[in-house]
Amino acid sequence: MTNSTDVILSQPRKSLPEHEKLAGKILAGLSHRPGVHVTVIPHLYDLSPDGPGVEHLRSVEGSMIVLGWLYPRAAYWVLKANDVEGRLGRTSSLPEEDSDEPSGDAPERTIWCFDLRTHEQPEAYLEEIEGIIAAVGEGAEEAATGNGKSQAVEEATRSRWYPVIDFGRCTNCLECLNFCLFGVYGLDPNDSILIEQPDACRAGCPACSRICPEGAIMFPQHKDPAIAGDPKASLEGLKLDLSQLFAGADPAELAARERDRALAEQQRHAEGTADDDSHARDGLDDLVDELDDMDL
Amino acid sequence: MTKPLVFMMGRSPVFLPTDRRYARNHMWVAGDESACRVGFSAYAVRLLGDVHHVEWAVEPGATVESGQQIGFIEGSKATSDLYVPLAGEIQEINRQVEANPTRINSNPYDSGWLLVICADDMPLLTPEQYVEHLEASWPLAQRLLKGQAGSRKRGTQ
Numbered sequence: 001m002t003n004s005t006d007v008i009l010s011q012p013r014k015s016l017p018e019h020e021k022l023a024g025k026i027l028a029g030l031s032h033r034p035g036v037h038v039t040v041i042p043h044l045y046d047l048s049p050d051g052p053g054v055e056h057l058r059s060v061e062g063s064m065i066v067l068g069w070l071y072p073r074a075a076y077w078v079l080k081a082n083d084v085e086g087r088l089g090r091t092s093s094l095p096e097e098d099s100d101e102p103s104g105d106a107p108e109r110t111i112w113c114f115d116l117r118t119h120e121q122p123e124a125y126l127e128e129i130e131g132i133i134a135a136v137g138e139g140a141e142e143a144a145t146g147n148g149k150s151q152a153v154e155e156a157t158r159s160r161w162y163p164v165i166d167f168g169r170c171t172n173c174l175e176c177l178n179f180c181l182f183g184v185y186g187l188d189p190n191d192s193i194l195i196e197q198p199d200a201c202r203a204g205c206p207a208c209s210r211i212c213p214e215g216a217i218m219f220p221q222h223k224d225p226a227i228a229g230d231p232k233a234s235l236e237g238l239k240l241d242l243s244q245l246f247a248g249a250d251p252a253e254l255a256a257r258e259r260d261r262a263l264a265e266q267q268r269h270a271e272g273t274a275d276d277d278s279h280a281r282d283g284l285d286d287l288v289d290e291l292d293d294m295d296l
Numbered sequence: 297m298t299k300p301l302v303f304m305m306g307r308s309p310v311f312l313p314t315d316r317r318y319a320r321n322h323m324w325v326a327g328d329e330s331a332c333r334v335g336f337s338a339y340a341v342r343l344l345g346d347v348h349h350v351e352w353a354v355e356p357g358a359t360v361e362s363g364q365q366i367g368f369i370e371g372s373k374a375t376s377d378l379y380v381p382l383a384g385e386i387q388e389i390n391r392q393v394e395a396n397p398t399r400i401n402s403n404p405y406d407s408g409w410l411l412v413i414c415a416d417d418m419p420l421l422t423p424e425q426y427v428e429h430l431e432a433s434w435p436l437a438q439r440l441l442k443g444q445a446g447s448r449k450r451g452t453q
Contacts, residue, residue, distance in 0.1 A: 242343055242376035245437060246321050247363060 005133045007036045008061045009150075010044035010068030010075070013221075015158055019069065023070065025122035026067065026129075027150050036133055038150035044068055044078050045164075045220050046157040053155045054086060057084045063136045065112045065129055072113035074220035074229030077164045078110060080193065086111040092118060092130055110136075162198030163208060164229070169216035176208040181185075181263050202266060207259035218255075301423050301446060303339060303430045306438075309336040310383075313405050317418070318426035319365075319381030324405065325420055331387060332418065334380070335409040345373030347397040350410075352378075358386045362415070369397075380413065383389060388412035 007030060023040075030038055039056060044066070047053035057079065064086065066075050066178045076088050090111035091253040112132055133143075163184060164174070172193050172224055185208075202291025205276075208226045209217040218229040298313040312318070316326035322340035326333045336399040341347070360366060360380045367378035380386075389411050393399050402410040421429060 068430075069424050134299045242340075242374045246340065247365075255408070 004035045004037060005063050005136050006039065007039045007065045007067065007129065008044075008057065008060075009038065010066060010070070011040060011042055012069045013043050013046065019025075019116075022120075022122055023067075023114060026125055028120060030129065031125040031150070033130075033133065035136075040150060040152040040191060042153075042155050042157040044075055045070065046160050047082070047155065048157070049082055051155045053153050053157075054082045057082065060084070063109050063111070063132075065114065065132060067114045067116055067125065069116050070220045071218075071229035071231075072115055072226070073166060073219045073231055074164055075113040076111060077117075077166050077218065077229075078220065080167070081164060082293075084111075088113070091130070092124065102291045113118070158222075159221075160199065161203040161219070162201045164218045164220060165193065165195065165220060166216045166218060166229075169213055169214040170212075171216075173213055175211055175213060179211045179259070180208050182266070201252060202262035205262035208263070209257040210255035270294060301427050303341030303427050305324050305339065305342060306435070308342065310342055312337060312339075312423050312426060314423045316405075317420035317422060318429075319420055320429060321379050323381045323410075325381060325415075327412075327419065329415045329418055332382060332384075332413050332415050334382075334413060336404055336405050337426070337453075341400055341404045341408075343372075343374055344369065344376065344390075344400075347371040347400040350378075350397045350400070352389055352392050352394070354386055356386050356388055360384065360386060366411075368406050369400075378410070380411075382413055382415040384415040384416060386411060386415045386451050387414050 009025070009027065027038060027040075030036055032145040041047065041053045042043045042057065044053075047057075062083075066072075066079070068075055072088070072091065079085070086109040089096055091112050114128070116125070119125060164205055170193060172191075174185075174187075177187070177193060182200045182202055183197050184195060184201045186194045204222070206219045206222050206227045209215075209219055209222070213268060215226070219227050220229055222228045300313045302311055304310075313324070314325045318324050318337060322337045322343075323334050324337050346356040347369060349352075350367065351369075354360065354366045360399055361381060362381065362383040365377045365379045366379050366386070369376055384402045393408060393410060398406075398437050400410075402408065420441045
């Protein structure tokens, strides 16, 4: 195991002046820090699985600090989906969350993920990062080879939209597989859930996330924190409360409607290529129509 | 009285008396417009579990809109806000249920009634239509319940 620490800065999709200012100050604060390699990558979520960004992440052997404008839980499981594994480190962006620890054979290294929306000032991050670097590099300063110099991985990315599974929560119930109409989910040879065709996902549709019994499906770019990977929001947002059911409409019904709207939109786009009535009506359609007619 | 209808919640039957009508928010309504007695269907009661707390946000005499929140209920399995299924004027609230909420479990269709309302109008489902409503929404309700149960389990760890 190496004693150097890799710091990865995941850039925002759209870099605003305040983003650049914060990132610039953090990078400056880390420059010339012995034992640190800094790499700037495009938005972590948008990286292509076989592109240079992911290739670089996989090449990192030691501990890793990931900074980005997304929830740490989302960042961690995006990395995991790309075979970049480790223990999830605790930070001020992710103070504690039991039961979401990856179990089993995670490599003996830690990945700390910072949500750059947590603090406004760079000092708060730098202080924590310093602490981590010091702890990782303890007693090995001389052997450390990095010098805080930053490099950038160039990759032409586009904005992607696909589900990210938190396997610390997933129970492989396959509700998502049964629910999704777009063929995003599949099974691996062990019958475990798999994101088979991430880019078949309908941009903006987070319905499977709402349907997941364990709150294990994240869309890191969704505006609702519970869906984007905020662990606290997902707990509070789904507290056992029948109010929506007893008021007349429940979230599952709403999720199905959301998905069906996405499907309808896809079909509008595909018009001309499909058979005249390719989408056979089923009970769900009838239900959705009924719900639409309801004035609750 | 004719035999009640039965809806199977998984393997558990819930009974739906045919001498009254039902609202989509899982309440039954008995009587005519001048005095509708309202309570939870056995389906709703089963979702709540053992009810141990009922509180009201309205008093008799209050004018309410259909779907207006009028209180809160807590059972062993779930909590919910209470919503009135019809627009009108609240005439009576069952204070005995407030004092002894287990009546809702032991006798949901009789002494476990919740309130009496003088309704403006009664757009309700027949027992048969309510069963159809339950059948159509049960798969989705199950997902909702499983989903919430999953997150509740984590939340209390």
